[in-house]
Amino acid sequence: MPAAVGTFASAKQFVGIAVESAPGTPVAMTTTIACDKFEWEDKPVWLDDTAWTGSMVGTRGKQAGVIKTDFTMSGNVYGDTIGFLLRNILGDVAYTGGTNAGSSTTTTGALVAGTTTVVPVTSATGIVPGTVLAIDTAASLELVTVLSVVSLNVTITAPVAKAHTSGATVQPVTAPFNSKFSVYNGGNGQPVTHTLTHFSGTPTGTGARVLPSACLSDLTLKWNAETALFTYEAKGSSWPSQIAGAAPTAAPSTVPPIAAWRVTMGVAGPASGGTLVSVATDGEISIKRKLDPMYTGQNSQNPLIIQRGEVDVTGKAKFIAVTSSFTTSTSAEQAFLYMINNTQPQMQLVLDNGVAGAGDIKHTINHQSCAITASKLDGGKDAIMWDTEFQGIPTTTDAGVSGGISPIAYTLANAVPPQTY
Numbered sequence: 001m002p003a004a005v006g007t008f009a010s011a012k013q014f015v016g017i018a019v020e021s022a023p024g025t026p027v028a029m030t031t032t033i034a035c036d037k038f039e040w041e042d043k044p045v046w047l048d049d050t051a052w053t054g055s056m057v058g059t060r061g062k063q064a065g066v067i068k069t070d071f072t073m074s075g076n077v078y079g080d081t082i083g084f085l086l087r088n089i090l091g092d093v094a095y096t097g098g099t100n101a102g103s104s105t106t107t108t109g110a111l112v113a114g115t116t117t118v119v120p121v122t123s124a125t126g127i128v129p130g131t132v133l134a135i136d137t138a139a140s141l142e143l144v145t146v147l148s149v150v151s152l153n154v155t156i157t158a159p160v161a162k163a164h165t166s167g168a169t170v171q172p173v174t175a176p177f178n179s180k181f182s183v184y185n186g187g188n189g190q191p192v193t194h195t196l197t198h199f200s201g202t203p204t205g206t207g208a209r210v211l212p213s214a215c216l217s218d219l220t221l222k223w224n225a226e227t228a229l230f231t232y233e234a235k236g237s238s239w240p241s242q243i244a245g246a247a248p249t250a251a252p253s254t255v256p257p258i259a260a261w262r263v264t265m266g267v268a269g270p271a272s273g274g275t276l277v278s279v280a281t282d283g284e285i286s287i288k289r290k291l292d293p294m295y296t297g298q299n300s301q302n303p304l305i306i307q308r309g310e311v312d313v314t315g316k317a318k319f320i321a322v323t324s325s326f327t328t329s330t331s332a333e334q335a336f337l338y339m340i341n342n343t344q345p346q347m348q349l350v351l352d353n354g355v356a357g358a359g360d361i362k363h364t365i366n367h368q369s370c371a372i373t374a375s376k377l378d379g380g381k382d383a384i385m386w387d388t389e390f391q392g393i394p395t396t397t398d399a400g401v402s403g404g405i406s407p408i409a410y411t412l413a414n415a416v417p418p419q420t421y
Contacts, residue, residue, distance in 0.1 A: 008201040013038070014250040015073065016197035017084050017214075019421070023305060024239050026212040029197040031420075032252045033084060035075035038198055040211060042069050042240045044301070066295045067240045068303060069211055071196065074233040076257035077221065079353070079361030079414050083179050084194060085234055086410055087421040089216040089289050090311065091184025091191030092400030094161065095143035095418035098134055098173025102126040105171075108152070111135070111164040114186075119144070119154045121170055127154055132177065132417055135160065136168040142401075143177055143418035158419040161401045175358040175415035183311050183394070185404030190308050191215075196238065197248050206247040211238040215306045217291045221365075223260035223351070224282035230258050230351055230363070237291050239302050255361060255414070258353050265317070267338075268345035271364075275346075281385070283317035285349070285365060287408065313367070313392035313407040315347075321377075321384040335386040339372035344393055346370065362413035369393035 015038045016029025045065035053060050087093050105123040119135070127133070131146040133154070140163075144156040184191050193215060199208040216236040223230050260282070269275025290309030298304060321332045331337060338345055349365040367390070374389040392398075392407030399406045 012199075012201060014199050014248075014252070016199075016248050016250075017081075018195050018197075019084075020193045020195055020213065023193040024213040024302065026195045026210045026242065026245075028244075028246060029195070029248050031081060031084065032250050033081045034078045034253055034257075035073045037072070037074045039073075040069055040071035040198065040238075040241065042067060044240075064301065066293075066303070067301045068293045068306075069238045069240050070235070071211060071214070071238065072233070072235040075231065077230040077232050077363075078253045078255055078257055079363065079412065080253050080255045080416050082232065082363075083181070083412050083414075083416065083421040085216060085219055085232070086181040086412070088191060088194055088214070088236075089219045089287055090181045090406075090408070090410070091189075091308075092182040092186075092402045092406070093421055094180045094182075094401045095177060096141055096180070097176060097178035097413065098132060098143055099175075100134075100171055101174045102172040104169055107135070107164060107166055107168045107170060109166050111160045111168070113161060113163045114159050116160050117156055117158070119156060119160075119170065121152055121154055124149050124152055124154060126172060130417070132173050132175075134169075134171045134173045136162070136164050140164060140168070143173065145417040145419045156419065157417075176360045176362075176413045177416065177418055179412045179414075179416070179418070179421065180400060181410040181412070182398055182400030182402075182406040182408065183404070184400070184402050185406075186402030193306075197244055198241075199248050199250070203243045206244040208244040208248050209241040210244045211241050213303075213306055214238040215291055215308060216289065218286065218288050220284055220286040222282075222284040223263050225261045225263060226281065228260050228282075230260050230263075237293060237306055239306075256353075258351055258361065258363075260351075262351055262354065264350045264352075266346070266348040266350075268343075269348075270346070271348045271350040277319070279320040279322060281318045281320065283315060283349075285313065285315040285408075288312050288314075311407065314373075315367075315370075315390050315392070317388050317390070318378070319386045319388060321386055333386075335372065335388045336375040336377070339375040339388075342371065344369045344371050347390060358415050360413055362411075364411040364413075366398060366409045366411070367392040367407065368395040368397040368409075
């Protein structure tokens, strides 16, 4: 009787992600990132030897040149994990929010932005590993996560993003926390990199391969109020795959995705009050970033770096044409008029799961200024619609901690501890 043939079940696949401390140095996954599609391909450049040989052949030999990996992934947007992809493609993240819990204290020394990981305090009562601390107030406020505590020195999981003077307030807080993602304009302009881990069962030993120095070139978020959940599609490049050092374990999110009918949209203002627009049926937001794998003579097929370039944000939305479609105007052609007059209004999209307290998941996508680049009348349906396209115009309002300007500010409210992404 023949031996049973061993196969690998597609349904058992999963993908993990983790922040790298140095580009190209793979790290074990810390989070399972939800997707229903993940495809990757190692792509070596082949170098042909075409020297004449006295024989009727064209290619006498072939050698492997430099190599990179391209990948695509897609799935439902989960409010606790999409932040990894937003941080990867945009770069800047500011942590704020939280509800006060426990006694406050103060710092006993200045904190240097981008450097300080040990926060000296006057009292460490109630501060334990995993505690989230709000440091400072007003525009200087930021949230950090405690890694360890030794006497009156509190070590946090990553350096503070802002500068703080001695005597700054330190207040323990609880979820929900806010993570605001914008284009990173500090330092050399390069966001962090991530390691992607793909478990398929096929690699010998650990059953998984890792993609180091993963960098996104595209992240598109889509919604359709009638037929879909809030979804994403992403693609990018990385260093070539390698077998994972240890077998990973799946730990999928318990936070459910959100139905797209929960979307609210604001035009010429926020998605509330007098600028709330209730006639958008579906749409998408596409974040694109240039990637340039750069190869050098370093006795390695890998890129020296995958250089990240500029960011552009575009989008689409369909509006039903009614006289009250835009509450700032009675015109049924308002979407078209914004385009033809180059008005460049604010556009905001909010998606909330409706849960109060720590279970709240809320996406607030803001373009403080939007150029309406196309608005086409669609008379092919029972109700006339406007098929509208737009581009986010960079502003200081949407910029993050690193300053400069950004065409988008994506604020994510959830219970994920700050400094995770």
